[in-house]
Amino acid sequence: MAVTVAEEWLNSCSGCEISILNTGDALLDLLPELNFVHIPVLIDHKYFGQTGEKDVMEIPEAVVGIVSGSVRNDEHKHVLEEMRKKTKILIALGSCAAYGGVPSQANMFTNEDIFEKVFRGCPSTDSAPDPDHPNVPKWLDNCKALDEVVKVDITIPGCPPHPELIADAITALLKGETSWSLPERSVCDTCPVIREKKSAGGPVKRCFENLEFNPEEGLDKMRCINEQGFLCLGTVTLAGCAGTAGVPRCVQARTPCRGCFGPIRKGARPMVDMMGAMTSIGLDPKTVVDRRAIMNRYIGGHGNLRPLPARPTRP
Amino acid sequence: MGKVINIQPITRIEGHAKVAIHLNEEGNVSDTFLHVQALRGFEKFCEGRPVEEMPRIVCHICGICPWAHHLASSKAGDACLGVTVPSAAIKLRRLMQMIAYVGDKLLNFYFLAAPDFVIGPDSDYSVRNVVGIIGAAPDIAKKVVHLRHLTAQILEEFAGRAIHPTFSMPGGVSKPMTEKERKKILVSADELLEFSKFTIGFAKENVFPKYLDAIKSIGVIKVGHIGTVTDDGALDFYDGKLRLMKPDGSFDDFAYDEYLDNIGEHVEPWSYQKFPFAKKWADKPVLDLDNPAGIYRSNCLARINVCDKMATPAAQAELEEFRESFGRPAHLTLLYHYARLIELVQCAESMVQLLHDPEITSPDIRVKVEPKAGRGVGCVEAPRGTLIHDYETDDNGLIKKANIIVGTTHNNAAMNLSVKKTATELIKDGTYDQGILNKVEMAIRAYDP
Numbered sequence: 001m002a003v004t005v006a007e008e009w010l011n012s013c014s015g016c017e018i019s020i021l022n023t024g025d026a027l028l029d030l031l032p033e034l035n036f037v038h039i040p041v042l043i044d045h046k047y048f049g050q051t052g053e054k055d056v057m058e059i060p061e062a063v064v065g066i067v068s069g070s071v072r073n074d075e076h077k078h079v080l081e082e083m084r085k086k087t088k089i090l091i092a093l094g095s096c097a098a099y100g101g102v103p104s105q106a107n108m109f110t111n112e113d114i115f116e117k118v119f120r121g122c123p124s125t126d127s128a129p130d131p132d133h134p135n136v137p138k139w140l141d142n143c144k145a146l147d148e149v150v151k152v153d154i155t156i157p158g159c160p161p162h163p164e165l166i167a168d169a170i171t172a173l174l175k176g177e178t179s180w181s182l183p184e185r186s187v188c189d190t191c192p193v194i195r196e197k198k199s200a201g202g203p204v205k206r207c208f209e210n211l212e213f214n215p216e217e218g219l220d221k222m223r224c225i226n227e228q229g230f231l232c233l234g235t236v237t238l239a240g241c242a243g244t245a246g247v248p249r250c251v252q253a254r255t256p257c258r259g260c261f262g263p264i265r266k267g268a269r270p271m272v273d274m275m276g277a278m279t280s281i282g283l284d285p286k287t288v289v290d291r292r293a294i295m296n297r298y299i300g301g302h303g304n305l306r307p308l309p310a311r312p313t314r315p
Numbered sequence: 316m317g318k319v320i321n322i323q324p325i326t327r328i329e330g331h332a333k334v335a336i337h338l339n340e341e342g343n344v345s346d347t348f349l350h351v352q353a354l355r356g357f358e359k360f361c362e363g364r365p366v367e368e369m370p371r372i373v374c375h376i377c378g379i380c381p382w383a384h385h386l387a388s389s390k391a392g393d394a395c396l397g398v399t400v401p402s403a404a405i406k407l408r409r410l411m412q413m414i415a416y417v418g419d420k421l422l423n424f425y426f427l428a429a430p431d432f433v434i435g436p437d438s439d440y441s442v443r444n445v446v447g448i449i450g451a452a453p454d455i456a457k458k459v460v461h462l463r464h465l466t467a468q469i470l471e472e473f474a475g476r477a478i479h480p481t482f483s484m485p486g487g488v489s490k491p492m493t494e495k496e497r498k499k500i501l502v503s504a505d506e507l508l509e510f511s512k513f514t515i516g517f518a519k520e521n522v523f524p525k526y527l528d529a530i531k532s533i534g535v536i537k538v539g540h541i542g543t544v545t546d547d548g549a550l551d552f553y554d555g556k557l558r559l560m561k562p563d564g565s566f567d568d569f570a571y572d573e574y575l576d577n578i579g580e581h582v583e584p585w586s587y588q589k590f591p592f593a594k595k596w597a598d599k600p601v602l603d604l605d606n607p608a609g610i611y612r613s614n615c616l617a618r619i620n621v622c623d624k625m626a627t628p629a630a631q632a633e634l635e636e637f638r639e640s641f642g643r644p645a646h647l648t649l650l651y652h653y654a655r656l657i658e659l660v661q662c663a664e665s666m667v668q669l670l671h672d673p674e675i676t677s678p679d680i681r682v683k684v685e686p687k688a689g690r691g692v693g694c695v696e697a698p699r700g701t702l703i704h705d706y707e708t709d710d711n712g713l714i715k716k717a718n719i720i721v722g723t724t725h726n727n728a729a730m731n732l733s734v735k736k737t738a739t740e741l742i743k744d745g746t747y748d749q750g751i752l753n754k755v756e757m758a759i760r761a762y763d764p
């Protein structure tokens with residue numbers, strides 16, 4: 001018997017949905033087992049009936065609910081609450097849903113500042129009042145992860161989550177399991193680079209130049225990115241981006257991890273832990289440029305990022 | 316006051332929108348609105364971010380075209396810091412862009428658009444989708460799933476991330492391509508090129524003719540077009556000059572940093588999405604069916620209209636055949652689907668050409684950059700249209716100001732017009748059904764917003 005599934009996206013970029021489609025051949029095996037009753041990216045089911053005849057939004061009941069994106073406006077909240085009501089197992093798909101994601105960088109600013117910039121502060125835009133209409137949803141105070149609004153049963157983190165993880169979680173549900181999670185390991189635990197527990201010291205380098213490596217050789221011959229003096233957030237980031245057999249994806253590109261899978265465990269304090277890890281190899285964490293934003297790039301929900309009190313303006 | 320028909324959500328598109336169709340007492344259309352509900356505020360929260368981090372931040376604007384944002388941002392960064400990027404790095408950027416675009420165009424045609432054409436615009440929504448396509452043409456569908464997966468795999472294996480890449484930065488790219496990698500990718504690229512050519516042939520033979528009436532009637536409007544061309548007028552996705560074409564086919568070319576003289580953005584109270592317009596044609600976009608003003612389109616149909624020629628031979632042959640039938644500029648909205656497949660062929664051919672370029676394996680792929688104050692406008696053609704990233708940096712290389720116009724936004728006014736046109740023509744005396752409302756959505760879907 002196929003399992004019914006409803007899918008929604010909120011303050012999202014569609015990348016999580018593309019990642020579902022990127023499951024490749026696994027997708028073809030899984031599709032017959034999944035009965036999608038609602039998924040706007042693929043199927044034309046409408047909230048208010050197919051001819052818009054109903055007054056109340058309705059998402060069909062389903063066993064599994066999948067939601068990507070964070071909660072930015074009152075309509076997202078409304079859709080999310082309806083999804084919670086209509087589905088038995090609610091999955092937060094991706095780091096926006098899990099932690100707020102990149103769009104929660106907006107939490108460093110007030111809504112007023114953001115609207116001021118977007119509608120009255122862009123050189124190409126003819127200044128105008130903020131849009132105001134029943135069909136443009138009002139923003140909430142800040143950009144939230146799903147579990148700041150409703151109870152979430154399963155979290156599949158990542159930006160986007162690796163397709164193999166999505167297939168794995170769904171396969172587990174099809175087998176009748178009701179929970180799924182990644183083991184509490186760090187990205188570094190899945191990273192093959194050479195580590196010597198020390199760095200050359202000095203201020204943390206920005207990515208103005210490439211890492212040192214021999215492209216003909218594997219990652220197992222490259223020195224750890226942190227130890228090369230750059231910020232790499234692998235130490236404080238949950239492992240999983242490599243899928244089942246690979247290596248951390250950003251490191252594969254010979255670039256540092258920026259923490260897209262979020263913290264290793266609930267309640268962890270990645271920023272504090274990372275600063276400790278840097279100090280222990282002789283790097284000065286205070287020299288990380290734009291530290292607060294960079295270390296919270298994917299996790300600005302849950303109150304991690306807030307507007308700073310106005311600083312006295314410099315001359 | 317008559318009633319309002321709400322279509323929500325607009326489906327099989329990659330964004331968040333709803334359509335409201337207002338009817339008068341007689342049940343005929345008095346007005347329509349495409350309300351875009353999404354707003355995230357990237358232009359604000361990019362302020363203060365290091366310019367070298369931008370390509371891996373702004374890619375999150377869109378998970379369908381992250382490579383477009385990634386590259387436009389890298390180019391804006393190159394310009395802010397005043398660096399000359401090594402030519403091998405530009406070729407690798409172009410190669411990744413082409414691989415990503417091939418995957419995207421296959422997705423769009425087979426999974427999002429084809430259900431309307433293959434299953435039929437009036438069919439029940441429960442079969443008018445990708446699952447229906449798999450049922451109707453299982454072999455082709457399997458092949459599409461496989462090849463899309465292949466594009467993602469190539470990007471992942473070589474560049475780490477297929478979605479939200481980290482590969483390109485101001486000054487170049489993060490790693491060179493080895494000969495071994497090149498050879499392996501080339502095998503897949505040949506397969507993708509072959510299937511791209513098959514796809515346009517298949518569509519011309521089996522898909523478009525059956526729906527020629529729909530092509531000629533849904534959402535047809537006559538407005539301008541924007542796109543990027545090289546100095547000799549060929550369509551280019553990565554670099555060139557911008558060309559803005561009037562509805563009559565006359566055009567102006569301008570450099571990226573002159574965009575503010577040519578493009579304005581208007582705000583309406585009923586949508587978060589702005590309405591870009593051609594400043595030299597009107598003071599603001601006029602959404603009037605009989606006398607539209609200031610409005611132009613972006614994305615594939617616009618690009619193949621503004622270019623003098625395609626950059627590769629098989630695509631050029633397709634363009635000639637297309638122009639033979641539909642002229643230049645072609646205005647029929649549903650021709651977007653046809654134009655997209657002509658571009659698919661160019662992307663696939665360029666990908667293979669780049670892989671045969673001896674320089675593609677050069678180790679010279681990044682220059683060291685220094686933080687400095689500057690301004691840079693970086694543009695590329697995203698799948699959905701001309702993408703503009705305009706940054707200003709401070710002495711420390713942090714973003715002071717960012718202005719971003721994304722490809723699909725250029726189409727906001729045109730999409731609104733197409734919706735109005737379709738609804739006005741199809742809804743009469745209060746009579747409509749789900750098939751008619753789906754045709755209104757097809758007018759939006761063509762633009763692939």
Ligand code: SF4
Pocket residue numbers: 011012013014015016068069093094095096097101102158159160161375378
């Ligand atoms: S988690 Fe990443 S891929 Fe998913 S919606 Fe958010 S930004 Fe997009």
Ligand code: SF4
Pocket residue numbers: 187188189191192193195223224225226227232233234235248251256257
């Ligand atoms: S810090 Fe980065 S490079 Fe070093 S082991 Fe961890 S993930 Fe790998």
Ligand code: SF4
Pocket residue numbers: 159187234237238241242248249250251256257258259260261
């Ligand atoms: S290396 Fe880090 S940022 Fe990159 S994909 Fe993995 S978890 Fe995400």
Ligand SMILES: [Fe+2]
Pocket residue numbers: 377378379380697699
């Ligand atoms: Fe996009």
